[in-house]
Amino acid sequence: MSAQRFALSFRDELSRLKRPLRLAVGLIVLAVPLAGCGTGALWDKFAKKDDQFVDEPADKLYNEGLYLMNQSKDTKAAAKKFEEVDRQHPYSEWARKSLLMSAYAAYQSADYDTCIGSATRYVTLHPGSPDAAYAQYLIAASHYDQIPDISRDQGRTEKAMAALEEVIRKYPTSEYATSAKQKLEGAKDQLAGKEMDIGRYYMKKRDYTAAINRFKTVVTQYQTTRHVEEALMRLTEAYMTVGVVGEAQTAAAVLGHNFPDSKWYQDAYNIVKSGGLEPSENKGSYISRAFKRIGLG
Template sequence: MSAQRMTLEPRKPLGHASPARAGRSLRLAAGLIALAIPLSGCGTGALWDKFTAKDDTFVEEPADKLYNEGLYLMNQRKDNKAASKKFEEVDRQHPYSDWARKSLLMSAYSFYNSGDYDSCIGAATRYVTLHPGSPDAAYAQYLIAASHYDQIPDISRDQGRTEKAIAALEEVIRKYPTSEYSTSAKAKLEGARDQLAGKEMDVGRYYMEKRDYTAAINRFKTVVTRYQTTRHVEEALARLTEAYMAIGIVGEAQTAAAVLGHNFPDSRWYKDAYNLVKSGGLEPSENKGSYISRAFKKLGLG
């Protein structure tokens, strides 16, 4: 991103007291008098100034100066953490200014560059909330999605972050379909969907090893019905052929093999599925009413 450099603004009597209380009052009075003596001396001006001086440690700096210092730290020094502090200082010292708006987006960007994804999401979300009509709102929304996407975990772990990435990427595409970030969001979206399909396949294979074919079918079915455009769909169809043959539902096995052969005729998975069906004395044959067939018809792949 680039940014243009801009120039810009009498007491009442106490009454009678007990001897003990009177003693305490005298001691307190004596203490106050003792404190007052050095303060009233002619050589105590510096001490008095220390007590009465104003705190001038805070000095407000021009917004453009802070902003450009942030750019320098980010672009020249590659110190994104220090840069983000400069941008945040613009917002603190000059809230409601145009510089504050620019700095909020730049702080989100510097947080992203430093790998502080949660802070990036917070700053970018604030930008979208405060400036939804800004030309840069699309980029702020994209930073939110990219921050989630870059934290997608391995398929062996919980995929909650992947789900968040998908939702945020879809938001970019829905809100800003003609922006330059929509194309990148679509590519990332396919990658995130591929990750979820991979998770389903991983669990499905586990159930296949345990010979829990019904549980395995449910996982492979999810891939076929929800993630047909991912690289895992070929294997999912082959695994469905295998699982359905194992439990004797040969019609679905034949359909899975037929759909696999129709859409991916050169796939090694089709060769395996074809041989498996043939070993049972059958041929791949598509049942148009099967969920497998309908899933691909919906995408125009059947």
């Protein structure tokens, strides 16, 4: 149905629905004089209600939204205009465009929940649209921008990673996939940082098994993050402390092979040497396999 035809049918339907209202108003007006009251104010009240059912052209609402967003920088008011297009002209091409612009305006206002809702609706209704990739990216970016610092729960970070991976999986050749990959590395770095923070805490408590498990997660899942060098050194330290020297030697050897100029390698080397040993890689160790898997080592 075209926007014009929809607008006409919408007004016809409203006219049909308003007939009983007008009849009721007429009865009330007839009854009011019996009580000695005036009718002007009452009639004005109902007349104003009728005036609210006035559609505006879809293109007019859409352009007003663009103006508010680009010229007035009032993204909240712009979002309302775009939402009005969808409300008044839900089956039009303008409604499809407005839904995406509404998501974008909400994102610009840092109203991330609204952005995610509008963008998700867009992807659901228009999965084959050329702009679906951007809508999916807005969902991911909204989650990403809410990532908390490492001292807090990282549930939002995990949601961001899942949404970013969705962009990369669904739209691998789009321009948004490149940006999503960059953000994904940032999200991984955040989770790795959280694991390191907890691991250090356990080291201070001398709970070496718990600490090893945290550093192991960094080494096996987040090898491309900036935290992996310290994680290998901490594994060297923890394994030497509990007497698992083979893994300590492997951690030091892998660190030295992949990051020979790292400040953490010197520390790991000194720890192993203090036990009268040398860094030596065990190819069967999970540490060695983790780096082989991603083409390092």
